[in-house]
Amino acid sequence: MPAPISGEQTSRDREALLAAAEALFYERGIQAVGMDAVRAAAGLSLKRIYVLFATKEDLVVAMLRRRDHRWQASLVEYVERHEDPRERVLSLFDWLEQWFAEPGFRGCAWINAHGELGSASPAVLAEVRTHKKAFHDRITAWVDAATDAPAEPVCLLAEGAIVTASITGSPQAARAARTATRTLLG
Structure with a gap:
């Protein structure tokens, strides 16, 4: 069983995700950017992203x-x-x-x-x-x-x-x- 993710790690992941999403959405547009691009830029798995934000x-x-x-x-x-x-x-x-x-x-x-x-x-x-x-x-x-x-x-x-x-x-x-x-x- 994997170790639980700490609150500190969740905060870091959330910030990395928001920073990546903001940069990509602002530069290219929200609809033009898929979640795979956000995943790659944030360095997080899609599963982790959807734990942080359901949609x-x-x-x-x-x-x-x-x-x-x-x-x-x-x-x-x-x-x-x-x-x-x-x-x-x-x-x-x-x-x-x-x-x-x-x-x-x-x-x-x-x-x-x-x-x-x-x-x-x-x-x-x-x-x-x-x-x-x-x-x-x-x-x-x-x-x-x-x-x-x-x-x-x-x-x-x-x-x-x-x-x-x-x-x-x-x-x-x-x-x-x-x-x-x-x-x-x-």
Whole structure:
């Protein structure tokens, strides 16, 4: 009888699996990546993978949650080091520009997941909506602290910059959105 797997080993396996899945799904697309590719990249057996996540959908949701935690933390850390409320709002677009310029940038993982699975997977759709609501809520809080102007146009500028950068492969959209936001802030 094999020895039981420790909690520590389960955590390591889970992290290796999520990291492999995130890299592959983000680079190639969720539907284009089979579980054999995830297995090979993670160095785990399919049996072990399915013990950790019963379905590919469960793995996708967990991957999106893991990515959301890092993505939101990075955004907040960058923006909130600015003390001036207006600079906080504008620095959102500086952060986006840096993200857009990263090697391997392929747009928003949540928009991509929604495009692939959103209508077919209520769990993925819920995760996408949770992420987008949290992103918009953060922007709204920063805008509300800076001005009486409505926040929704700034949210739309940020989302539009993300989609545009994904399509064009250029970080220029963040600069244009920053300029428009400066005008909106008055």
